[in-house]
Amino acid sequence: MLQIKNLHASVEDKEILKGINLEIKAGEVHAIMGPNGAGKSTLSSIIAGNENYEVSEGEIFLDGEEISELAPEERAHKGIFLSFQYPVEIPGVSVTNFIKTAINESRKANGKEEMPANEMLKLIREKSELLEMDRKFLSRSLNEGFSGGEKKRNEIFQMAMLEPKIAILDETDSGLDIDALRIVANGVNKLKNESNAVLVITHYQRLLDYIVPDFVHVLMDGKIVKSGDASLALELEERGYDWIKQEQEV
């Protein structure tokens, strides 16, 4: 589904990604772990199309199509979703109105009619219940005055509404208490099926207790230096990252 080949990227002439190779197939859950500054968030931003980063080399394929020249909204229309580490506040625009706009823009881009209002309301009700969101929450201005947990829950709510092919969760566990973490993870697990995929980007193993990955990759200094199964995450939790660094040097 998502294929990344020899990806190099830089921001303001500083090379951050130094040749990433990654393949994610439909139905899989991948996790990328790594120390601070390894390039984890850069990778997620680049997959989503953030124009502040320059891709100097390499390719990104979604279902066989090269997408690294596409605008962020075009990638979104093709089914890429990024749950932000720091979701942006948009005063004056309610959660409901924002998601309605997002859904209808995607439908428009894919040659579909706008979603009928009653269908939209039903979908919003369903998905907000899945994330255990209060009705009142939906009429509040997007992310304005939301707690860290509410922001992340709202991100997963939008993901549930948009039903992406591949969802990238960037540090979704940061700022979450254990209850919120469970709700968010539960939401992700329920949405997971054989035709979509999830890429979890995290510093800690905690979230991976709830969203169990098929593959775990370690990103260090702009490269994936080690891959394994879910047990690798536990090992990293136990031993930190230094031993991998030493392994590399040897």
Next chain:
Amino acid sequence: MAFEEKIDTTSELHEVRNNAIKNFEAKGFPTKKEEAWKYTSLNAILKNDFSVFPKKENTIEFKEVKKFFLHEIDTYKVVFIDGIFSSFLSSTTHDGLDVCLMSSALTKPKYKMVIDTYFNQIANTEDSLTSLNTAFSLEGAYINIPKSKVVEKPIEIIYFSTGVENALMVQPRNLIVVNENAHVQIVERHHSLNENPVLTNSVTEVFAQKRAIVDYYKIQNDVQTANLIDNTYIAQKQESHVSVHTFSFGGNITRNNLNFYHQGERIDSTLKGITIIADKQHVDHYTLVQHATPNCESHQNYKTILDGNATGVFNGKIFVEKEAQKTDAFQQNNNILLSDKATINAKPQLEIFADDVKCSHGCTIGQLDDSAMFYMQQRGIPKKEAKALLMYAFTSEVTASIKIPELKAKIARIIAEKLGVKMGFDL
């Protein structure tokens, strides 16, 4: 002068008018040499040969102008066409409150006491444009809300210009008296129906008595050849709350002189504005809040979005007199420039003579936030729509306090239209 025959020289207003003429003749139109007019020049528009009185009565059909009204709800209406009252488009009343015409208030004996007490009492008699209006204004809205009356319907004051005259100068004059505990909402609008140049020099006096609540909304979304100088003077007695929202979305030159004078304790004044203009449009907000009494608050919040060659001015003056202890005065002015050729001149002016006050001001000039753009695009919202949503969000502190839902929806629609987008919902 030729105007003399048109105005009533026998009334007691004769002297007031005469003094005003003298003041205007002595000072003339303001020029950029004056500090208060440093950024706004009237030279180009004054080259037109304006007629001061329309040659004949012009009419318009309601369906042509329906969209300029809050037509979804019932309102009182005082409507003028080329400066002349249109009884056909209006809906006035004398039933429990007065919503009627300045011309009758100035001439009929039953209004004499109110006119003597209030007319030209708060307007700045030294100001040349105000004097010009005082000298020649014939018509406008007269609103008098008696004690404890809560007016259920908003009052719309609308001035249309037909453009039948080649170039017209109109001098509307409004007097609004809101007595103790009374509550009223007013919407004012000026609109030209074709491209002939118009210069409107409007003067409005508002008197808010004890505990009165006045919410005043000004919609300025006129055609490219229309010019507006709005002089609004507001006097507030103790515990009154007055808010003025000014929406400047179009016109050639728009100048808003908004003046608040405090005459009692625990007064609350709100001055808010949204300016969204492009091309060569020019909007100048010149505000004054005169804190003269203790324990009062004023809140100013002006948002500006400029594109093309547009120029904006915000000059906000807060004056805190020695007696005005415990004043809480706040001023915020945020500006977004969408083009390299757009200009904003922002000038906060705080003059504080009391020692126990809380006064703050903030002014920002910037572009749209990149990370917010990326966030919205990531959710599938294209650049243009994302930009519009962000700009709408930028103005939301002002739209949030519009108390008439239909007006709020209308303003949101105008904003969406100005930003060139169609949203899937009413913003």
